[in-house]
Amino acid sequence: NAGVTQTPKFQVLKTGQSMTLQCAQDMNHEYMSWYRQDPGMGLRLIHYSVGAGITDQGEVPNGYNVSRSTTEDFPLRLLSAAPSQTSVYFCASSAFPYEQYFGPGTRLTVT
């Protein structure tokens, strides 16, 4: 049971590039979400999904897209990277509305 996995662990992008952060869980959880954490701050919700085919915006959705075609996977797409998107990104899943389990995070730097 791997829990929540995220790839890559580290990524450097140039301004304007696009990329996809991968997130997968093997616990058959319905609820999955993406957060960003900036230095010295708590986590802020970007997008979430309550099941396959259903996604919704969180607190800071601009510049990001998501889709949920399967229960297991919830990729996060950066459409045109900006320096303001430099952050650590965490994916989480839960058997809604219970305990959330977090992945190890992806550290993204946009230059």
Place this chain on the structure above:
Amino acid sequence: GIQVEQSPPDLILQEGANSTLRCNFSDSVNNLQWFHQNPWGQLINLFYIPSGTKQNGRLSATTVATERYSLLYISSSQTTDSGVYFCAVEGWDNNDMRFGAGTRLTVKP
């Protein structure tokens, strides 16, 4: 959205001491969780506690939903308790989970 305030922002303890961390929130919630982020960045769920009291070893938590606050108690602290403790809440009208800014705990040997 719901506002979440945690106090104190920083806490330094000697090993063996007890501590209480507080989380205030601005509206009624159907979900409240406490997390520990260790010095390597990993987030671990401590408690799912929208109301009532729970205990897990040296840690316990109490949420008084009617008064909109939750408390996390750490007894006999150890150096491995160091890190940042986050409170996160979710209101009744959506699935938008909001985190507080955290309490940074340092336990000295």
